[in-house]
Amino acid sequence: MFKKEEGAAGNETIIANGVKVEGDFSSPGNVRIDGTVIGSVKAEGDLIVTETAVIQADVSAANAVVAGEIKGDIAAVEKLELLGTAKIHGNIACRTLTVEAGAVISGNCQVAQERAAARERTRETKVEAAA
Template structure:
């Protein structure tokens, strides 16, 4: 288990997992929305959304049924949901992804499986629902000024 807490090499730098704040262990099944401001490692089952402003590591036997949003991520397990990574995403050879991926950069090991769209962008843009909500807010503010 020590290997999970070490730096993981990636092109252009390292993803830090020295200070994992939350571990969802192999015997844990968690349902609901999970939010964190620290590094998160999942070895168990998560049914719901996972959001962190830091890094995520999904271990080989882990299963995620929901969307993942993080700064950087390493995925070795199964994810059925959309993945939004602001910087770097590494898909290890055992990764199985069903869903769309948006990331700043992506490394995919031979053997990793993906079923969905993949986009690499310099910055992660807000979801369409957020854009509509912001546009409606601007329209309301403009109307109030008149």
């Protein structure tokens, strides 16, 4: 087998500061954005948006940590973490949301804990059955 050192790129996409991406960008792995993106962003892995990043796009990822600016909707399948420097001008949808003091959100926020909702539904069904 070929040998590959630890830490080699694999599926990871990096958009560095000073680089502009325009169009429908998608990645099967993790994505780190330090630069500018215009269009749409879809990461099947985790997404990191750093402080220098400027995104004018709808964004989706498995998990996301945002420290930069996003003008567009953001959807995280699992966890979304907004750091103090984050500015979101769009709607948010995720399962778990963490917001640090200083983060700016301008839009609707939908946090749906499917397990909790399912548990609630189960409880309601049991109560109805007992009644």
